[in-house]
Amino acid sequence: MAEVTWGLATSHVPSIGAAMDNRRTQEPYWKPLFDGYRQARDWMADHTPDVIVLVYNDHANAIGLDLVPTFALATAASFPVADEGWGPRPVPTVYGHPELAQHLVECLVDDAFDITVAHRLAVDHGFTVPLSVYHPDPGDAWPCPVIPLLVNVIQYPQPTAARCYDLGKALGRAIRAYPEDLKVAVFGTGGMSHQLAGERAGLINPVFDAMFMSKIQSDPQALASLSRETYIREAGSEGIEMIMWLVMRGAMDEDITRISDTYHVPASNTAAALALFENRAPGR
Amino acid sequence: MAEVTWGLATSHVPSIGAAMDNRRTQEPYWKPLFDGYRQARDWMADHTPDVIVLVYNDHANAIGLDLVPTFALATAASFPVADEGWGPRPVPTVYGHPELAQHLVECLVDDAFDITVAHRLAVDHGFTVPLSVYHPDPGDAWPCPVIPLLVNVIQYPQPTAARCYDLGKALGRAIRAYPEDLKVAVFGTGGMSHQLAGERAGLINPVFDAMFMSKIQSDPQALASLSRETYIREAGSEGIEMIMWLVMRGAMDEDITRISDTYHVPASNTAAALALFENRAPGR
Amino acid sequence: MTTKPDVPGTYVFDIADSRHGHAINELCSTLTTPAHRARFLADEADYCDHFDMTPAQRTAVLQRDWRSLLDLGGSIFHVLKLATVDKLSMQHLGGVFTGMTTEDFIAAMRAGGRRCG
Amino acid sequence: MTTKPDVPGTYVFDIADSRHGHAINELCSTLTTPAHRARFLADEADYCDHFDMTPAQRTAVLQRDWRSLLDLGGSIFHVLKLATVDKLSMQHLGGVFTGMTTEDFIAAMRAGGRRCG
Ligand SMILES: [Fe+3]
Ligand SMILES: [Fe+3]
Numbered sequence: 001m002a003e004v005t006w007g008l009a010t011s012h013v014p015s016i017g018a019a020m021d022n023r024r025t026q027e028p029y030w031k032p033l034f035d036g037y038r039q040a041r042d043w044m045a046d047h048t049p050d051v052i053v054l055v056y057n058d059h060a061n062a063i064g065l066d067l068v069p070t071f072a073l074a075t076a077a078s079f080p081v082a083d084e085g086w087g088p089r090p091v092p093t094v095y096g097h098p099e100l101a102q103h104l105v106e107c108l109v110d111d112a113f114d115i116t117v118a119h120r121l122a123v124d125h126g127f128t129v130p131l132s133v134y135h136p137d138p139g140d141a142w143p144c145p146v147i148p149l150l151v152n153v154i155q156y157p158q159p160t161a162a163r164c165y166d167l168g169k170a171l172g173r174a175i176r177a178y179p180e181d182l183k184v185a186v187f188g189t190g191g192m193s194h195q196l197a198g199e200r201a202g203l204i205n206p207v208f209d210a211m212f213m214s215k216i217q218s219d220p221q222a223l224a225s226l227s228r229e230t231y232i233r234e235a236g237s238e239g240i241e242m243i244m245w246l247v248m249r250g251a252m253d254e255d256i257t258r259i260s261d262t263y264h265v266p267a268s269n270t271a272a273a274l275a276l277f278e279n280r281a282p283g284r
Numbered sequence: 285m286a287e288v289t290w291g292l293a294t295s296h297v298p299s300i301g302a303a304m305d306n307r308r309t310q311e312p313y314w315k316p317l318f319d320g321y322r323q324a325r326d327w328m329a330d331h332t333p334d335v336i337v338l339v340y341n342d343h344a345n346a347i348g349l350d351l352v353p354t355f356a357l358a359t360a361a362s363f364p365v366a367d368e369g370w371g372p373r374p375v376p377t378v379y380g381h382p383e384l385a386q387h388l389v390e391c392l393v394d395d396a397f398d399i400t401v402a403h404r405l406a407v408d409h410g411f412t413v414p415l416s417v418y419h420p421d422p423g424d425a426w427p428c429p430v431i432p433l434l435v436n437v438i439q440y441p442q443p444t445a446a447r448c449y450d451l452g453k454a455l456g457r458a459i460r461a462y463p464e465d466l467k468v469a470v471f472g473t474g475g476m477s478h479q480l481a482g483e484r485a486g487l488i489n490p491v492f493d494a495m496f497m498s499k500i501q502s503d504p505q506a507l508a509s510l511s512r513e514t515y516i517r518e519a520g521s522e523g524i525e526m527i528m529w530l531v532m533r534g535a536m537d538e539d540i541t542r543i544s545d546t547y548h549v550p551a552s553n554t555a556a557a558l559a560l561f562e563n564r565a566p567g568r
Numbered sequence: 569m570t571t572k573p574d575v576p577g578t579y580v581f582d583i584a585d586s587r588h589g590h591a592i593n594e595l596c597s598t599l600t601t602p603a604h605r606a607r608f609l610a611d612e613a614d615y616c617d618h619f620d621m622t623p624a625q626r627t628a629v630l631q632r633d634w635r636s637l638l639d640l641g642g643s644i645f646h647v648l649k650l651a652t653v654d655k656l657s658m659q660h661l662g663g664v665f666t667g668m669t670t671e672d673f674i675a676a677m678r679a680g681g682r683r684c685g
Numbered sequence: 686m687t688t689k690p691d692v693p694g695t696y697v698f699d700i701a702d703s704r705h706g707h708a709i710n711e712l713c714s715t716l717t718t719p720a721h722r723a724r725f726l727a728d729e730a731d732y733c734d735h736f737d738m739t740p741a742q743r744t745a746v747l748q749r750d751w752r753s754l755l756d757l758g759g760s761i762f763h764v765l766k767l768a769t770v771d772k773l774s775m776q777h778l779g780g781v782f783t784g785m786t787t788e789d790f791i792a793a794m795r796a797g798g799r800r801c802g
Contacts, residue, residue, distance in 0.1 A: 015775075029795075060762035061717060065703045065710050069353055070398035075583050083717050085769035102583040106572075109441040112450070114354035114398035117439065119586055154762060155401065156689055156699040157393040166396070193798075196775060197761045199694030201782040202790060204798025229690035237695050238761075266794040269775050299658075313678075344645035345600060349586045349593050359700050367600050369652035386700040390689075403703055438645060440572055440582040477681075480658060481644045483577030485665040486673060488681020513573035521578050521644075550677040553658050 002100070002178035004186055004279050005049060006259075007252050008040070009216060009245045010133045011272040012056060012189040014125040017089055020132050033272055036262025037133060040276040043259050044134055047278075049185035051097045052134075052146040053104070053171065055247040056126040056189045057153045059084070069116030070159050071167060073108070074148040075101040082122035091128050092138050097145040100178055104147070107174035113167055121148060130189045133274065153190065153241050158228060164243045165224035168250020175251065188248025190241025192263070193234070194270035200236065204271050208234040209263065212242060213275060217258055220249045238270075245275075255281035286384070286462035288470055288563050289333060290543075291536050292324070293500060293529045294417045295556040296340060296473040298409040301373055304416050317556055320546030321417060324560040327543050328418055331562075333469035335381045336418075336430040337388070337455065339531040340410040340473045341437045343368070353400035354443050355451060357392070358432040359385040366406035375412050376422050381429040384462055388431070391458030397451055405432060414473045417558065437474065437525050442512060448527045449508035452534020459535065472532030474525025476547070477518070478554035484520065488555050492518040493547065496526060497559060501542055504533045522554075529559075539565035577684065581643045589641020591621040595629065596646035605653050634664045694801065698760045706758020708738040712746065713763035722770050751781045 016033070019025050025034040061082040063069070078095050081088040108115050127148055135143055149171070152158055159167075168186075175184050192209040195201055212235075215223050224246055231240040261275040300317070303309050309318040345366040347353070362379050365372040392399050411432055419427055433455070436442055443451075452470075459468050476493040479485055496519075499506050508530055515524040545559040573580050586593070595616065598604045608615045616626050628636040632654065637647045651661055663673035666682070676682050690697050703710070712733065715721045725732045733743050745753040749771065754764045768778055780790035783799070793799050 060710070060714055060760060060766065063351075064714050065707070065760065065763075066404040067347075067351060067353070067356070067400060067402050068703075069351070069400040070393060072351070075587065077587065083719070085716050085722070085766040087719070098584070098587055105583060106441045109354060109443060109447075112444075112447050114400075114443065114447070116351060116353040116398075116400050117583060117586075118351050119583075119590070120350040154698060154760060155703060156697050157390045159393060159398065160396075163393075163396050163398070195695065195801075196765075196778070197755055197782050198696050199783060200692075200799070200801040201779040202793055202799040203801040204794075205800075206797070227690075229692065232690045232695060232697060233692045237692075237697060265798050269779055269794060269798075271798065344593070344597055344643060344649065348597055349590070349643065349646075352586075359704065361704065367602070369599055369605070369649040371602070382701070382704055389700060401700060401703075403700075403707065438581060438643060439586060440580050479578065479684075480648075480661070481638055481665050482579050483666060484575075484682070484684040485662040486676055486682040487684040488677075489683075490680070511573075513575065516573045516578060516580060517575045521575075521580060549681050553662055553677060555681065 002175050002180060002182040002184055004172055004175055004251050005183040006047060006279055007186045007188065007248045007277045008134060009188045009248055009275040010130050011191055011267065011270060012126045012129040013267045013270045013272055014129065015268040016272065017125055017129040017132050020136060021090055033264040033267060036264055037274060040260040040274055041136065043276065048143050050182040051100055051144055052185045052187060053149055054127055054130060054146050054187040054189065055149045055151060055244045056130065057151050057241065057244065059124055059126055061124040062122045063150065065155065068152055068155050069150065070152050071113060072116035072118045072150040073101060073105050074118040074121045075105065076119050076121060079121050079123045079148065081128055082124040084124050089128050091132065092141050094123055094142060095145045097147055100182065101147045103178050104171065104174045107177055108170055111170045111173070113170055123148060126189060130187050151244050151247065153243065158240060158243065160228065161226055161231065161243045161246055162224045165220060165246040165250045168247040171247065172251035186248045186251045188245035190244045191235065191239055192242060192271040192273045193236050193239040195236030196238055196269060198237070202269055203236040204265050205234055206271065209271050209273065213261060213263065213273060216245055216249055216275060217256060217277060220246060252277065252279045257282045286459050286464060286466040286468055288456055288459055288535050289467040290331060290563055291470045291472065291532045291561045292418060293472045293532060293559040294414050295475055295551065295554060296410045296413040297551040297554045297556055298413065299552040300556065301409055301413040301416050304420060305374055317548040317551060320548055321558060324544040324558055325420065327560065332427050334466040335384055335428055336469045336471060337433055338411055338414060338430050338471040338473065339433045339435060339528045340414065341435050341525065341528065343408055343410055345408040346406045347434065349439070352436055352439050353434065354436050355397060356400040356402045356434040357385060357389050358402040358405045359389065360403050360405060363405050363407045363432065365412060366408040368408050373412050375416065376425050378407055378426060379429045381431055384466065385431045387462050388455065388458045391461055392454055395454045397454055407432060410473060414471050435528050435531065437527065442524060442527065444512065445510050445515065445527045445530055446508045449504060449530040449534045452531040455531065456535035470532045470535045472529035474528045475519065475523055476526060476555040476557045477520050477523040479520030480522055480553060482521065486553055487520040488549050489518055490555065493555050493557065497545060497547065497557060500529055500533055500559060501540060501561060504530060536561065536563045541566045579638055579644065585641045589643065591619040592625050592629065592637060592640060592642040593646040595619045596649045599649040599653055609653060634661055696755055696761065702758045706760065708736040709742050709746065709754060709757060709759040710763040712736045713766045716766040716770055726770060751778055
């Protein structure tokens with residue numbers, strides 16, 4: 001049977017990808033962030049999964065406003081890298097896992113999640129930047145297939161944090177029900193606090209971020225019970241992306257082990273963070 | 285507050301619309317079906333709602349296979365009539381109700397339904413035929429605004445019948461929570477038994493249809509507990525459309541009054557039916 | 569309810585079909601504008617070249633091999649658009665799928681439809 | 686949780702915004718191909734004519750009135766594509782939205798970001 005072996009939470013700020021693409025990671029602005037990734041990257045390089053399920057949101061690239069799914073899961077065999085206005089990032093095409101993806105859709109729909117099935121999808125920075133955070137030098141190919149799971153975080157009403165956490169739990173059940181022995185990593189992406197527009201543009205809330213960073217491991221239910229207004233007021237209009245970390249968290253066991261984390265301000269207008277968890281009780 | 289005043293279940297076979305568009309309703313093939321509509325049409329003409337919520341499925345016209353929502357609700361101000369391959373039906377553009385539609389999306393998403401929001405939608409026979417069944421001579425305009433609520437019934441995994449019934453219940457709650465005094469009719473469309481392809485093409489199952497026609501009023505829970513396989517085996521691969529009647533039924537009260545019904549075979553390859561219910565306990 | 573329905577004599581179009589039949593369904597879905605219908609009918613082989621079809625899929629489109637179109641991943645609602653440009657009815661297709669003439673299929677429907685199993 | 690968050694100084698893009706801002710967002714979403722970007726930059730006014738914009742929306746696009754673009758229903762992620770064709774950064778827009786110079790906005794971010802309320 002398949003199992004969830006580890007979970008990665010990471011920001012997906014486009015400039016993090018650009019810093020890597022333009023080889024600026026050792027400049028003073030970027031070095032602290034990338035230094036913070038090192039431990040996690042080393043661990044993940046030793047624990048290559050068979051498949052990744054990557055939870056993210058599209059940013060006006062593949063999903064327009066004419067048809068906005070709350071949750072969409074992509075079942076195609078491959079996903080081209082989107083041109084977001086400055087040309088596609090110079091990273092490899094992403095290969096999917098159609099069989100597992102189909103299984104996940106079937107399980108989730110049976111489990112009363114009203115999943116939109118995406119068969120054609122170009123993946124934007126929300127997707128490729130986390131892959132780059134995980135694996136900085138893919139060469140011609142990413143290390144394993146990746147299944148995109150999209151969440152609407154840009155048009156109110158977003159799914160509630162509670163619904164995201166519940167989706168994660170159902171995702172975990174669905175993965176564990178897959179008959180093949182696959183090691184699956186789940187990525188929850190976005191955040192932490194940031195707001196791009198309005199008079200509060202540039203908002204950073206390190207207190208909320210630290211609370212979230214702690215409770216994502218120890219008390220995700222508390223985070224799942226926060227309202228949209230709390231996320232937006234405390235973490236900014238785009239900080240609500242953090243609800244996607246709860247999908248990752250829900251897919252994991254109750255007790256998980258923190259392998260590494262880092263927090264850095266700023267990555268352009270954003271508080272950037274990473275948290276890596278192995279799916280086993282601490283000390284076991 | 286808004287209320288659900290009546291519910292209409294009806295087949296949405298394209299040829300029913302074509303018979304009306306081509307003024308063939310008095311021909312021997314079609315006359316029995318349209319005669320069967322008369323009583324319901326007279327009653328509905330006396331009970332024009334302020335808004336209709338019309339539950340249907342698209343048939344490869346507005347929703348392709350690249351992004352297939354399980355449930356989608358359309359929030360636009362108007363909906364053009366689709367060209368399905370033979371030019372658009374000669375019926376008026378449909379006007380929506382953006383404010384109520386937005387309210388419904390917000391309530392449903394808060395109620396843990398993962399609705400896809402459709403902002404641009406051309407409506408096909410699945411939508412316009414039920415409007416014509418309701419109101420045969422619209423002239424320049426339909427009698428009231430209509431909100432499309434789409435259900436995936438053409439790509440497995442369809443939502444379960446139970447999920448459709450639950451969606452209906454949540455839809456009813458959402459309608460009743462709308463602050464304006466609106467009389468809302470809910471249409472559940474599709475069915476009854478039919479299968480377009482395969483060796484079983486032409487399947488009609490009057491026994492199953494009669495059971496369904498009875499229990500949609502008296503025991504919808506029994507219908508909600510039937511599996512997809514039961515629907516497809518008993519009612520044909522396209523007969524599974526009947527799960528959309530359960531959305532309508534769920535939006536209504538436990539006890540409802542049957543105003544009229546009719547059942548006729550064939551409308552091209554389909555068992556065509558209509559059932560009209562007022563949202564009040566019988567005899568009250 | 570977790571497994572796909574398996575009913576003999578019945579297509580249950582699923583995600584794998586959608587993947588395999590993508591080019592067929594994509595071609596058919598373009599036939600919803602008069603311009604595309606005209607272009608298709610004017611030069612069907614050239615039209616097919618714009619879609620990433622397998623040779624078998626291409627042949628099935630050009631020869632209107634309705635059963636193969638479904639077997640190769642076509643969705644009935646997409647494939648129906650191809651029949652529509654040919655001005656063929658759903659009853660014609662019903663006859664093809666069941667090995668009947670169109671007339672016999674229509675007669676069977678008028679007699680109350682087919683009891684299947 | 687049933688009401689839309691109301692946080693001063695914060696846009697919460699919703700379905701009504703999407704309806705009102707449809708033309709702005711549609712125009713911006715086309716800027717994801719090089720051909721469209723070139724065509725837009727070659728004749729912006731003509732490009733705008735292809736979208737059903739209000740005069741105020743049109744003016745906001747042509748004058749890069751970033752605040753108005755959002756007030757008139759633009760989504761920040763769509764509007765950002767317009768800034769991208771101008772090679773303007775998110776920090777530039779942050780300065781515009783907060784009444785700061787780009788340099789001051791960048792400095793505020795490097796100092797740990799803005800504490801807002
Ligand atoms: Fe994002
Ligand atoms: Fe239908």
